[in-house]
Amino acid sequence: MLAAQLDLFDARNLRLEDARRALAEGRADDACHELARLHGSYPADPGIAEELSFARTLVRRLGEIEAMAPAERPRCLLELARIATGGVRASLLRRAAVELGQASGPTAMVDGKPASVLLLEAGDADAAWTIAAEAVRDSPRARYLSYLADVEHRLDHRSRSRARYREALALDPYDVDWDAIADDDVKSLPEIAHTELELEDGVAWAAPVGVVMRVLPIGDPPPSSASPDGAPSPQPPALGHAREFLRALVRATQDRGTSAIDARRQMRSLAPRLLAAYLETR
Secondary structure, X not given: OHXXXXXXXXXXXXXXXXXXXXXXXXXXXHHHHHHHHHHHHOOOXXXXXXXXXXXXXXXXXXXXXXXXXXXXXXXXXXXXXXXXXXHHHHHHHHHHHXXXXXXXXXXXXXXXXXXXXXXXXXXXXXXXXXXXXXXXXXXXXXXXXXXXXXXXXXXXXXXXXXXXXXXXXXXXXXXXXXXXXXXXXXXXXXXXXXXXXXXXXXXXXXXXHHHHOOOOOOOOOOOOOOOOOOOOOOOOHHHHHHHHHHHHHHHHHHOOOHHHHHHHHHHHXXXXXXXXXXXXXX
């Protein structure tokens, strides 16, 4: 008798796992069919009834989303993902990312986030890298460079991601999505600049502070314009000073003799505490 009960229990669990797998793989109709059969076999099981109700709601909402205009689907899929968990959530995030790219291209965003961020949340770092790299090719803004750096950080490509963060922060730190930054050391740079080095605008100074603190590589001097197309771009005074400091920092590190001395003098005039920190770390 006990063995028979265990067999029935095992069969129930296997069928339930099959239904859950179907949901996670985006086969909501198949999941509904299996859960309905399970509910018929175990009508008093509240867990099965609850999962069946969710699966039916998911099928209905997905049908409604399919009928929408392509540009409206990513946001609705994302809203649906927010109330789901586990594999279902990941499946909906992947679908929202695909719909977003198809409807509006690699630089499109939904709720302020691009497809690469959705794919990272779904656990698909390789797919996230592909679309993040495509976004940078399409628009080499600091925002998209930092999103690509986030993916490379998650892929454990440390040196490549740090170089990418440095490029983004030297280009335009105000354009970076600081909430999304995956590297905690990079994310802390504005706070370090403000509290430890007493620089009023920590975001503006993130790139040179990162280089001085050896979080970011030295790299090349920042471009003269924060605009990817090279056109003159208005910038706050703090950012202008930070970019001048970074140019002088590159010269001080790479040059010798009078040129290096002149570069340090310029660094002292712009941010004496940051120069002192630079000299301490050499």
